[in-house]
Amino acid sequence: MVSEKLYLKGDKLLNILDYDFKSIKNALRMGRKETIQKIKDSELKGRGGAAFPTGLKWQLASEVEGEEKFLVCNADEGEPGTFKDRYLLEERPLKVLEGIMLAAFAIGADKAYIYIRGEYTRAIEVFTEIIAAARKNKILDSKIFDSNFKLEIKLVRGAGAYVCGDETSLLNSIEGKRGRSRIKPPYPIQEGLFSQPTVVNNVESLCCAAEVLNPDSEEFANLGIEGSRGTKLLCLSGDLNKPGLYEVEFGKITLQEIIYDLAGGIKAGENLKFVIPGGISTALITAKDLDFPYSYQAFEKRGSSLGSGAVIAVSKKHDLLDLMLNVSRFYMDETCGTCFPCREGNRQINKILKEFKNSGQKIDAELISDIGNTIRLAARCGLGQSSLNFISSVIENYGQELKIGGKIYA
Amino acid sequence: MLKAVIDGIEMELKEKMSILDAAKKAKINIPTLCYEEGLSIYGGCRLCVVEIEGEELFKPACATDIQAGMEIKTHSKKVRNLRKNLFELIIATHNIDCQLNCLTCSRANNCELKNIAEDIGVSKMRLDPIKRGEGIDNSSYSIIREPEKCISCNRCIRKCEEVQGIGIFTTANRGPETVVTTFKNRGMGNVECTNCGQCILSCPTGALHELYQKDIVLDILSDQTKHVVVQTAPAVRVAISEPFSNQAGDISTGQLVTALKRLGFDAVFDTNFTADLTIMEEGTELIERINSGGKLPLFTSCSPGWIKFIEHFYPEYLDNLSSAKSPQQMFGALAKTYYAEEAGIDPEDIVVVSVMPCTAKKFEAKRDEMAGDVDYVLTTRELASMIKSAGIDFLNLEDSEYDELLGVSSGAADIFGTTGGVMEAALRTATELITGQELENIDFDIVRGLEGIKKAEVEIGELKLKAAVAHGLGNARRVMEMIKEGEEFDFVEFMACPGGCMGGGGQPISCADNVLEKRQQAIYKIDKEKKLRKSHENPYIKKLYDNYLEKPGSEKAHRLLHTKYKARKI
Numbered sequence A: 001m002v003s004e005k006l007y008l009k010g011d012k013l014l015n016i017l018d019y020d021f022k023s024i025k026n027a028l029r030m031g032r033k034e035t036i037q038k039i040k041d042s043e044l045k046g047r048g049g050a051a052f053p054t055g056l057k058w059q060l061a062s063e064v065e066g067e068e069k070f071l072v073c074n075a076d077e078g079e080p081g082t083f084k085d086r087y088l089l090e091e092r093p094l095k096v097l098e099g100i101m102l103a104a105f106a107i108g109a110d111k112a113y114i115y116i117r118g119e120y121t122r123a124i125e126v127f128t129e130i131i132a133a134a135r136k137n138k139i140l141d142s143k144i145f146d147s148n149f150k151l152e153i154k155l156v157r158g159a160g161a162y163v164c165g166d167e168t169s170l171l172n173s174i175e176g177k178r179g180r181s182r183i184k185p186p187y188p189i190q191e192g193l194f195s196q197p198t199v200v201n202n203v204e205s206l207c208c209a210a211e212v213l214n215p216d217s218e219e220f221a222n223l224g225i226e227g228s229r230g231t232k233l234l235c236l237s238g239d240l241n242k243p244g245l246y247e248v249e250f251g252k253i254t255l256q257e258i259i260y261d262l263a264g265g266i267k268a269g270e271n272l273k274f275v276i277p278g279g280i281s282t283a284l285i286t287a288k289d290l291d292f293p294y295s296y297q298a299f300e301k302r303g304s305s306l307g308s309g310a311v312i313a314v315s316k317k318h319d320l321l322d323l324m325l326n327v328s329r330f331y332m333d334e335t336c337g338t339c340f341p342c343r344e345g346n347r348q349i350n351k352i353l354k355e356f357k358n359s360g361q362k363i364d365a366e367l368i369s370d371i372g373n374t375i376r377l378a379a380r381c382g383l384g385q386s387s388l389n390f391i392s393s394v395i396e397n398y399g400q401e402l403k404i405g406g407k408i409y410a
Numbered sequence B: 001m002l003k004a005v006i007d008g009i010e011m012e013l014k015e016k017m018s019i020l021d022a023a024k025k026a027k028i029n030i031p032t033l034c035y036e037e038g039l040s041i042y043g044g045c046r047l048c049v050v051e052i053e054g055e056e057l058f059k060p061a062c063a064t065d066i067q068a069g070m071e072i073k074t075h076s077k078k079v080r081n082l083r084k085n086l087f088e089l090i091i092a093t094h095n096i097d098c099q100l101n102c103l104t105c106s107r108a109n110n111c112e113l114k115n116i117a118e119d120i121g122v123s124k125m126r127l128d129p130i131k132r133g134e135g136i137d138n139s140s141y142s143i144i145r146e147p148e149k150c151i152s153c154n155r156c157i158r159k160c161e162e163v164q165g166i167g168i169f170t171t172a173n174r175g176p177e178t179v180v181t182t183f184k185n186r187g188m189g190n191v192e193c194t195n196c197g198q199c200i201l202s203c204p205t206g207a208l209h210e211l212y213q214k215d216i217v218l219d220i221l222s223d224q225t226k227h228v229v230v231q232t233a234p235a236v237r238v239a240i241s242e243p244f245s246n247q248a249g250d251i252s253t254g255q256l257v258t259a260l261k262r263l264g265f266d267a268v269f270d271t272n273f274t275a276d277l278t279i280m281e282e283g284t285e286l287i288e289r290i291n292s293g294g295k296l297p298l299f300t301s302c303s304p305g306w307i308k309f310i311e312h313f314y315p316e317y318l319d320n321l322s323s324a325k326s327p328q329q330m331f332g333a334l335a336k337t338y339y340a341e342e343a344g345i346d347p348e349d350i351v352v353v354s355v356m357p358c359t360a361k362k363f364e365a366k367r368d369e370m371a372g373d374v375d376y377v378l379t380t381r382e383l384a385s386m387i388k389s390a391g392i393d394f395l396n397l398e399d400s401e402y403d404e405l406l407g408v409s410s411g412a413a414d415i416f417g418t419t420g421g422v423m424e425a426a427l428r429t430a431t432e433l434i435t436g437q438e439l440e441n442i443d444f445d446i447v448r449g450l451e452g453i454k455k456a457e458v459e460i461g462e463l464k465l466k467a468a469v470a471h472g473l474g475n476a477r478r479v480m481e482m483i484k485e486g487e488e489f490d491f492v493e494f495m496a497c498p499g500g501c502m503g504g505g506g507q508p509i510s511c512a513d514n515v516l517e518k519r520q521q522a523i524y525k526i527d528k529e530k531k532l533r534k535s536h537e538n539p540y541i542k543k544l545y546d547n548y549l550e551k552p553g554s555e556k557a558h559r560l561l562h563t564k565y566k567a568r569k570i
């Protein structure tokens, strides 16, 4: 029987007096260099979707010169099917707070922002109280735990745009500008918030960092397998018997076990068709191909990604075309509208799929692949670049069944 | 220096150079649409994407700095195909159908989309146009916006914000509803737009153009009961030939006059004449203010874009503005009084048409304070289009002279067409009038050139006059801030458009390089070659004062030639 590995998950803990901040105290004792080294040694990768090594990000940021530096916690959690950051904010906010403190300390920032998805009203309430309690108990502001470390945290409420989960769009949004991606380079590490060096980290990444530095959970960094260390929060949803939030160790559990053991299998009377492994910006994994250990590299090998950890099980009862239309509609509506391939390409893909659905008008295989490649190769940010990953994988795997010829990505 | 390879050509390049600029050095043209020299990089259209060896995704040439060792393919098969696909996507948003086709578009002759289509060899269009159902914004007296033709390249936004420092346009909504619009979609006539028209010059499509009056004017020209007189602004004569010759810097004053006569105008006069008159009125005002301790610095008032700007943004300085009307408006007032009397024509029958390099002049003519002076305002572009539609072979026309009474001018009036020109014209006259001595050198090089803000201290006898010249509203704002911070000037020339009137929003949209420099050289050449180069020596100006206005600043001059301003909200 497979089981969860509980580090990030745990009992609801909201009272700041019951939390001992061991990780940050540990870091303050070790100093910035060693803290960063610990994170690097842990091989922690960002949990926001892009899987960038967290230790390297902190190191680069700590080495950049700037009038001031910022740490930004990305709690926009916009990827459909994802609800792990919400859990952490509502039930384990002190760990999130500690993660923010750690990162800020490591990179030399004395101002941090947390950007929380606007719909997360409960999470916003909880975290607002946590910040207030921390200030009251002299855990924020200055002379934190009798050190020279000072930190001010501001909470910013998102306004409901998916693109604002992208770090550069998020920075624009905090600055009060239109939520649209920035041209990279410069990367946020060089020129981020208000043009100052900035690290953006996902909520879960920061909690993992807190785990790595916690003397009580030294083994955390050794969990998993090479290239995929620690645990991962999974947001299991779709046609499952026991959907919900689970925490698993990397490399020690297969996708098969996740679906059939952890989540109790597919609902009665239905058969699994495929799994979307990391939110709708990732390519699907067919039901036949689930027997591999859950890790970054295993998904990469399959041309997909574990993305945000939103695992969506899709049974055979669904109309594939409806699913594609749904996803396509999402991307069409959520483009920031800046770059032409993403804005116009997604609009056209939606139109073509709609016409196919409504009138059976044959899909021009060459046209759809021309548009698909144009979006992927030329879009300005990750939203556009990955907007057709799912749809493309549906057509690749089920093109015959759908009577859609050709491929989106040539 | 670094080494990189572009399309197989090994190059040695400076650091921090974009791939676009590097390609230019290698004599390779990469198509661009959202890029415009002088504006910030937007990276939206993606037409400029190139393939970089070892990188999976393409990179925009305008927004990517070249790195040592890069191997770049700017026109590989993959890149060329992608550009064609992208172009199809762009065109599909750009509502082209039978009602709104390329023949009737304001940019039929110089549409950037058409040029790009040719450059990238577009051969098929597989996507149907998507109608967005947006109405035309005709709330402004100067500028019309046709949002259906807008492709959201953001050039107008950046031009207005970065060069003019205003920020009339913004991007609204997201996804397919993304549109470029004005604050709260109020329309250009209901926001702080100065009507300068710089945004039109930046627009690659026909989404922005002036409010056309060319058809009404053509109708009126065929009405035998009307006496239609026309005036031409200084900057028109150095640009009107561009749409015919596709080159910049030619002087075609004589041909301009011939063309206007052929179009049927009953009298062809020159705004230059009233430019000379402006110098007399404004110069007198300056001397008076200096002598009597009046409000200083004195600000010039001939650029209506600047006037609306100061009314919105610095209303506390309205008293610093010269009360002199602009040359266009002075002309209108005189045409319907002085000229009507001299020629024995009922003012009711006189129609005054202006040809201006400027879109803001259309708004100015509608101002309550001076309503009726000027009836219709055409841009240089509109006149070129009228000349074409009348079948006039402009470039081969013989020269004609302006009609005399309001058509003779000095070189000082010609240079009104460029930044620094009003200042120089004023300095020529003021110096001679104050000192009573003839100037040895009348070229005030110190206020010439295209630098955004020019400052000069000029000795006039005992007096040390502190002067400043600003062109482009971004620079105007900078000078206003200097003044606010306590910097002292006596006389400041402001022009709303970069380069002054010669760079006006109504000028031909040129494909030639260095247009402003070339037009400016042409203007100074006209001045240099004239015998008459000082406003106060213009015999027809003397005659006007002797026979009609008495003297500069007289009660009658004030009634006809001066105006008031009003504070406007932001």
Ligand SMILES: Cc1cc2nc3c(=O)[nH]c(=O)nc-3n(C[C@H](O)[C@H](O)[C@H](O)COP(=O)(O)O)c2cc1C
Binding pocket: A045, A046, A047, A048, A049, A050, A051, A052, A054, A074, A075, A076, A077, A078, A079, A162, A163, A164, A165, A166, A167, A168, A200, A201, A202, A203, A205, A206, A381, A382, A383
């Ligand atoms: C369209 C788009 C949406 C994104 N949404 C989120 C999000 O909701 N939360 C998140 O943490 N990262 C999101 N990301 C990834 C961020 O850009 C960034 O990589 C991440 O916040 C970095 O943190 P990490 O290194 O800790 O993962 C998104 C990226 C893109 C392109």
Ligand code: SF4
Binding pocket: A163, A180, A181, A334, A335, A336, A337, A338, A339, A340, A342, A343, A379, A380, A381, A382, A383, A384, A385
């Ligand atoms: S890829 Fe999409 S979301 Fe990203 S900049 Fe382009 S339009 Fe905006």
Ligand code: SF4
Binding pocket: B143, B159, B160, B164, B166, B167, B168, B169, B192, B193, B194, B195, B196, B197, B198, B199, B200
């Ligand atoms: S006319 Fe001038 S002020 Fe008005 S929107 Fe265009 S650039 Fe801006």
Ligand code: SF4
Binding pocket: B149, B150, B151, B152, B153, B154, B155, B156, B157, B180, B202, B203, B204, B205, B207, B208
């Ligand atoms: S109006 Fe013209 S310049 Fe402005 S965004 Fe639209 S197409 Fe571009």
Ligand code: FES
Binding pocket: B031, B032, B033, B034, B035, B042, B043, B044, B045, B046, B047, B048, B049, B060, B061, B062, B063
């Ligand atoms: S010209 Fe480079 S992206 Fe538009």
